[in-house]
Amino acid sequence: MFSDAEAAALYDVMNPWDPARYPEVVFCTELVMAAGAVLDLGCGTGSMLHRARDLGHTGRLVGLDPDHGMLDRAKRRTDIAWVSGVAADAAWDDEFDLATMTSNAFQHLVTDDELRASLTAIRTSLRDGGRFVFGTRHPQARAWESWNPSNAFDIEGATGRKLRMWHDVESVAGDVVTFTETTAERDGTVLRVDRASLRFLDVPALATFLTGAGFTIEDQYGDWHRGPITETSREIVTIARRVRTQHSAPDGNTPHLQ
Template structure:
């Protein structure tokens, strides 16, 4: 058996929120700690907001996620608000100084309608001048070309269980990549197969959707260390802002 709770626990093993080891964690933690009220969209297991509380954040922290297993693990901590839902379900009005989407969660917004509804809801949730920070894989790096069984990797759970994982691309249609993630015993016994589609948008396409939703792009980087976007960048890190009242984007 490999339950949703097991999958959520394994996610934390594979993606520890450690600013000393992960540039993304260092980048986002600084912004979170400087913001009075934070909405983490696609919060997963809540590790970023847990970490902020551990560092002494005293303001409002809200995590939003549609996955029961992930949110169940996040809710082990009760000093953060946890809400079940997607980005488009965000129903707050000018309540946050910062919204985040970490771990490339933004790429899960696959259709134009999903993107528009999600960006509109996130913008509405922000106060005037509030910022939306997210990262995506840059399509020019073609990350999906490495998602195949020959790149399987082994992992040990916190309970000591030995597992093997791999990815396999099913299709690439336009800027949408559909793939499977398989979790198995070391002997190859399949425990879980999850299918997902991700959208790979380049910088002009991202800017178009953000502008349409009423954001201005404040900064964009080619990595989480704030390097410039170049022809070899593997990531697009975007900081978008909701303009002050009366200021057109």
């Protein structure tokens, strides 16, 4: 009743990659435009990489996403490589200067094993000194408490179809929140129900996973304006750098970093 293609088009209506509306766009665009080769994990409909090309990026751009409806929409632009898969499937080795996960896509990495496998694959895909930038919702803000039918909202789809959407939290188990997103007609006729789980990691937990995977945290902010993390921060924005590979010194004894 509401196809994957319609859902992908609606996603773009709800989440335009617009620097005038979202500071995340400005933050990420600066990093992408300064990098020669970029891997966008959870690229969705490809808006970030589309914009990079529009702004004149001439290097290698690759988008990875498991959602075929999203990828089909991304493929409207053919001068970017689009790959089906999840972060743990990333099979590149020492090829990118920058990896990104925008729009809180990082929170879809739910289990410890999934996080470790994904971070290892991301690190491997980066060149020595390459950076990984991503944002997550700060658990202290408890964003999920507003995800309920009383906050339903009306929206017009890409084709002008009038819709109503709402969220329902099914469970909060430790740092994992499972919820549904319902898309309906304005009269309440349900068209589609999507279910997802998100993990809300705090600053120490993020640090543990990142350092364990061979990253060092270069910068961390409480918002996309590069403000500090405080007790009221709603975001954790992280720039992690791949730790440079150790090599033996010329005498073969003391290791040194490139």
